[in-house]
Each structure stands twice: as structure tokens, then as C-alpha cells.
Amino acid sequence: MKTLGIQLDVRYPQFRLAVELDLPLQGVTALFGPSGSGKTTLLRCIAGLERASTGVIRFGETLWQDEAQRVFLPVSKRAIGYVFQEPRLFPHLSVRGNLRYGYTAVAASARNVTFDQVVDILDIHDLLDRRPHQLSGGEQQRVAIGRALLRSPDLLLMDEPLSSLDAARKRDILPFIQRLDTDLHIPIVYVSHSIQEILQLASTLVVLQNGRVVRMGSLSDVLAHPDSRQFIEESHLGAVIETTIEAHDREFGLTQLAFPGGKLFVPYQARPVGARLRVHILARDVSLVTSPPTFHSSVLNILDATVKAIGPVDPAHPFVDIRLDIGCPLLATITRKSLVALGLAPGQRVFAQIKAVALCQDIVE
């Protein structure tokens, strides 16, 4: 598979970004981290909007930048689309003019999307003859996404494209971004400090802190890593599982989800059987017992699990994270006291009681 190879060292008066990464050119790769961690700078370097003094950027076989060889491809020569935090539409052009700006610059044979296709996906047909200032913020950002797509990029870079929008607008636009990946197969690098957006969109997660990459891997690998606690807030820590709706239980108002490790019950979901749902099981909502529950429990979801790894034990901290295998990864947070009481060790069979399951699709800040 083609990858985006990045080795950068950029120094600013107050800040240094030094990263080495091989990003998959497939699906949505999220760059996550607190403000000032270097996410946006990294994205701007990929685009060529910033120039690192020391750096190599390789897109598949194509060299975009290699300072040792004095190679630096300007932004306009890199096959990227860039969606900024603000829409940045051209005020002197109509929506149609904005959309066609990059579109007409690409030879018809080199286009990987058509004008109508993008207008359809983003549902902006009624806006085409308007001026940018006549659009709402959400509409402007949709047009900005369309404009970037119509440039026929091989890679779409998005810098917190939803950060300037309210919750309702975010909910409107997120599905459009999901469709870019599923319908158009354009790889996306997505900068965000919102775990909710990432849970819904990302397949790969890169965590940045103080200009360094501290974690990288598949979304679930990073969020369910037993040693991620120092980088990921406790309220975000936990496995992400892809499930399919298997059945609805209308009498009790429940929906049954199937995943590689078994079944989960969640409150009723108004989606057809067979629909796919991504769920997030927070580590703090998972508790462990060592013997099969022989009595009845009010916890509906109890799964057979094997201990895979035990996170670092920090004497200053009462909690420890346990990585489990339930047919897919699962993370549980327990106290150090329980760890000793249960005598947990890798390879041991336990039962995971899941008190709550969060649905990624429904989460919006």
C-alpha cells in the first residue's frame, strides 16, 4: 500500500516539531492532540504551506520535499486538497465560480471526480448561484470541501474543518466527510482536537504532544492501548469496535449488535438490521470478575475475555489499565487494589462486565 512518508524537523522560537511518520494513504488518518501540539503545523508542512528546514516528504513514489537534495514542490504542484478551519471562499466569485476554480485547472482526463458528483455528495445544488456571504457557516464549509475535492486531489488535508461550527452544523457535515472516504476513496488526513469527530471518522490515529508523535496506530489500538493513559484523557480511553445491527428487541427497547467477539445490547437504535455501527466502550465502564457470573447481574453485557497486557503500575495513581482480548481488543480500567486482589496476569481468563456502550455516530459535543 502507498504511504505518505514524513520526516520533519521545524524550529520556531517557542516550538519545535520533530516527527517521523509513515501514514497510510487510505481511510481517514486523524492527527490528534491538545492545542499547540503541532497538528496544524504538521498538516501545513504536508501541504507545502510551511517549509521545514530539515525534512523529507514522500507521497508514494513521488518526492514532495527533500531539503538535503534541495527539493521542495510548491503547494500548487502537490496533488492535495486543503480544507482550512475557516471556509476561505473567494468573496468575488459565486459558489459555482469557487467550485470551478481548481476544477477547470485540471485536465478532464486527470479528474477523479465530476462536478455533479461533488455537488450531489455535498448537497449544494441550490447554492451554486449564490455568493459566499449569502451562505451560512455550515454551507460555506461544505462548499469549501467541494472546492478542494474538485481539484481532484490524491490526498485531502482537513484542518479542524468543523471547529467554527455549532453542534447542529457539525452533525450535518460529519456524514458528508464520511462519504468522501466511503464513496470517493480519497485518503484524508484530518486534524482535530475533538475525540468525538475522530471516533466517528478516523481509521488511523496519530497522537501529537509538544511537537512529537507519542502514539500512532489504528484507532482502537491507540485508544485501547494499556499505556495510553498519559496521552489520552480518561473520558476518551477505551476500545472502539465495529459492529453490525443483528436484531431489535422491541419489548425491552433494546438493539442487539454483533461484533467479532460476540454480542452487545444497547438501547434501541432506529436503524435497519444489517446497518453498521461503531461503538466506543470506555475503559472506566468495564469491570472485571475472575469467575463466570453464576448469579444474575443487572449488567447485560458480560463478555468472556483473556488478559493480554497490564499497563504500567504507577504508585502515585490508584488506577491501572488492562488490555483484554474478547475477539477484538477491549480495555478495562481497574484499581491497583483490585489488580492485586484478583491476581491478574497475562493469559488469564476473566469476564468483562460492560456498564455502558457509547455509539460513535450519535456523539456530538
Add this chain to the structure above:
Amino acid sequence: MSLLATIDWTPVWLTLRLAGVTAGVLLLIGTPIAWWLAYTTSAWKTVVEAVVALPLVLPPTVLGFYLLIALGPEGPIGRLWVGLTGSSLAFSFTGLVIASMLYSLPFVVQPLQGAFEAVGRKPLEAAWSLGASKLKAFVTVASPMALRGYVSAVVLGFAHTLGEFGVVLMVGGNIPGVTKVLSIAIYDHVEALEYTQAHVLSASLLIASFLILAVVYTVNRRLPVHVS
């Protein structure tokens, strides 16, 4: 209309021609300067800005004096010009254009620089990311967005040149049909106590200047570019 018949209109046409040529050439020269000033991070920016703004504060006679020396047959520019063309720059229409360009430079550069700064880097980055070269981004994005700046620059450059006096007097002298512009003609009339002619020319300049400025402000308000 015997009154208007007694007026020599040659200085008026000469002045319009001078102002037109000056504004036109200044637009060509001032745009890259303004562009550079708007986007550079160079330490030289403040120096260049100060030089561009000098004509705003210097007495025109000072500017004119140095120009006379530079453009005269013994001056560095004047000698080169004589060598190239065989004629002198001082007391010629070309010399007058050069002098007017310096004199009106800030009136062209400053509105353009302000307009480019208002456009900022963000729309340019968007244009580049859509595959536009730097030149294409300048022509198709920055310039239309800075349209008001262009209108202000041309009109202010033109109007300011219309009214120049001191610099022209020093560099151009008072040669009828060649360097005798409107303001100097008015001065001559006053000196000769020909108040009627001075009144007609002064009133024309006053009204024309007012109309030009009124048009600029109106046009600026109605240009179809909403930058926010």
C-alpha cells in the same frame, strides 16, 4: 463666452496628460512595491515604507531640488539620459513624469498595500492549494479582492498629480506647452493680477478634484466585493 475665450487651456490638457501618464506608470511600478510591502517579513520593510512615505512630509521644494540635481545634465540620471537620448531630462515632460511619480508614489502604494494587507495570506493559500501558481493567485484572487485599492490608487495618484506645484516648478520650470501645468498657470495669472483667469482655472481644479474624489468614494462603496 468671451471670458472662457480669454483662457489658455493648454496647461489644462498638459496637466491631464501628465496626471494620466503618471498614474498609469505608477500603477505598474507601485503594485509590485505594494505587494512586496504587504507580504514581506524582511527587515527592510520599514526602510522601504519610510522612503515611500517621504514625499508626504517633505516640502515639495526639497524633493524638487534633489530631483533637479539628479535629473539635470550633470546629475547621475540626467547624464545617463542625455547619453541615451541626446536631450535633457530637466525642464522636459519626461522629467516632469519622473518627478510626479516620486511625488505621488505614496498615494498609489499606500492604498494598494492596505488593500493587499486586507486580503491577507489566507485566500492566497487557498488558491495555491487549488493548484494556482503565485501569478495566477495574484491575478485571479488577490487583485479582484483588492479592486477598491486599485481604484483608490489610480484616482488618488491622478488627482494628487493634478495639484502638484513645487516639484514641477523646480524640475520643469515654466515652459508653455511643455512643462507649464495648471497650478503654475494659476500662479502666473495671480502674479500678473489676472484674477479672472485665476478664478476660472482654480474653480475648475476645485470642482474636478471634488468630483473625482466623490466618484471614488461612491464606486468604492458599490464595488461588488465583500471582504469580511
